[in-house]
Amino acid sequence: MKNVIFMMLVGLLGVVSAEKAPNIVLIFTDDQGYQDLGCFGSPTIKTPNIDQMAKEGMRLTSFYAQTVCGPSRASLMTGCYPLRLARHANPDSVHPELHLEEITLAEVLKTQGYTTGMFGKWDLAGHKPGTHKVELLPPHQGFDYSFGPPASNDHYVDLFRNGEKIESKADMSQLTRRYTDEAIAFIKRNRKRPFFVYLAHTMPHVKLAVSEEFKGKSAGGLYGDTVEELDWNVGRLMQALKDEGVDQNTYVIYTSDNGPWYFGRSGGHKKSMGPNWAEHGGSAKPLRGAKTTAWEGGLRVPFIIRAPGKVPAGTECDAVVATIDMMPTLAKLAxxxxxxxxxxxxxxxxxxxxxxxxxxxxxxFYYQHDCLRAVRYGQWKLMLPYTEPEKGSIASSWQTYMEKNDVIRVEKPMLFDLEVDISETTDVADRHPEKVAELMKLAKQAQQDIGDHDTFSELARTFGAQRRTLSTESKGGGNY
Known part of the structure; x- marks a missing residue:
């Protein structure tokens, strides 16, 4: 019986009354880069509604996710690094099939009397369309209502409502609007009790698609079109909160699952996208790197939180916060x-x-699948020694999505002072040997506590499922 002891124990703490419990709306976009919002410095993409959120709330400028989609969603839902989590039946896959005995954020909020809704990309029951496990879909992981695809949109999208397939190969240009429509309808139905809305947009993950109203409108190309459509729908959702009289008692969060795609060395993507392939990926400037890398641009993403009278308006904070913090933080708010x-x-x-x-x-700690690549503490970031990956490994295949200058051999630890060198251009390890030693000690602790490609942690969970295999560099491949 799933998590019965947890549900009973937390329930005994007492359910917060509907009058006092704040609503929570968590908007999670797909592959949106650090710079891809007006309030985070985009020179071409206009996002007035999200910018208004930032004016009325707080920007976190050192917020971290994971390097690719599935692991990031697993961290968000469980409050843990992905390597610690139990998998259903795919211990060596990039994308976790989240074990049913893991406790999700939705399940925690349900114990406090929340109605929970999930809209959009799930990606924790199987990554490729048609291969998902029905028993791992949102209805079995704490969500009262769900609408969206089980998997990514690399090829096509099938839509499910409450675990049942309702549409095959849906029009992807309509997904952003349809997810928002469903989320707004859910808010209207549940405005009198505390609700949790997890709105996990498919865009701007490739294949990019945008409705006719936004096609060709952005100076940021097709990618910018999709982000500006996201922004318009954020505005619709914010207006719905006001119309339903719940705006003043709702926390709204906007963030992304990882950094943006880089397609410059991916022959397959460039061929399918044509000469305008660069318009299909975003920007992590001024950060170095992109999705799939352990440079800042791979994991550091925009983050905005707004709650009138609770989150101070027009503020920003550079403290290191991450998707793993959402579970304990939102539980506390509830x-x-x-x-x-x-x-x-x-x-x-x-x-x-x-x-x-x-x-x-x-x-x-910066993980590239099950490989610990770096650690940050305060202003200091240490890239760990890393030689050429084994041919056919995940690390090897991921190099396709990295700029040439980001594919390097780390012969010895590299230290970066992110306070003065956010773009990770200058290795200062020789000047600060004491910091190198301090961060190397933290990395060794993480290898034992969380795990690494060649290290099992005794604290990693299996719940009787198959345990991952150890290798020099984990095997893998496919779409991310």
Whole structure:
């Protein structure tokens, strides 16, 4: 019986009343780069509604996800680094099939009396269309209502409602609007009780698609069109919160699952996209790297949180926060707690988003699938030694999506001062040997506590499922 002890124990803490419990709306876009919002410096993409969110709320400028879609969603839902999590039946795959005994954010919020809705891309039950496990879809992972595809849109999208297929090969140009329509209808139905909306947009993941109203409208090309359509629908959702009288009691979060695609060395993508292939990917400037890399541009993403009277308006914070922190933080906002019967890697950062502090003392670990590549602590980031990956490995295949200058041999640890060198251009390891030693110690602790490609952690969970295999560099491939 799924998580019965947890559900009972947390339930005994008492359900927060509907009058006091805040609603939570979490908007999670796909492959949107650090710079791809007006309020994060885009020179070409106009996002007035999201910019207004930032004016009325807080920007987090050092917010981290994971390098690709599935692991990032697993971290968001569980509060853990992906390598710690139990998989249903695919321990070595890039994209986790999340084990049913893992406790999700939706399940935690349900214990506090929340109605939970999931809209958009799930990607935790199988990554390729048609290969998903029905028993791992949102209805079995804590969501009362769900609408969207089980998997990514690399090829096509099938739409499901509450675990049942309702449409094959849906028109992808309509997805952003349809997800938003469903989320707004859910808010209207549940405005009198606390609700959690997880709105996981398919865009701007390729294949890119945009409705006629936004086609060719952005100076940022096709990619910009999709982001500007996202922004318009964020405006619709924000207006719906006001119309339903729940705006003043709702936290709204906007962020992305990882950095933007880089297609410049991917022959397959360039062939399918044609001469305008560059218009299909976003920008992580001024960060180095892109999706799939352990450079800042791969994991650091835009983050905005707005809650009138709770989150101080027009503020920003550069403390290191991550998707793993959403579970304990949102649980706290709802009046509950994260699970106590297992390791949770994330921290409760509610004091930070409420402006009560601007400091957070914690390291953050950069994983490329199951390979620990770097660690950040404060302003310092250490890239760990890394030689040529084994041919056919995930790390090898991922090089296709990296600029040439980002594919390097790290013969010895490289240290970057992100406070003065956000673009990771200058290795200062020789000048700060004490920092190198300090961060290497943290990395070794993570290898033992969380795991690495050649290290099992005793704290990694299996719940009896098959355990991942150890190798020099994990095998894998496919779309990300």
């Amino acid at each position: 009046g509950g707690t994260a699970p106590s019967d297992r390791v949770i890697d994330g921290l409760d950062v509610s004091a930070l988003i409420h402006g009560e502090t601007d400091r957070l003392d914690r390291p953050y």
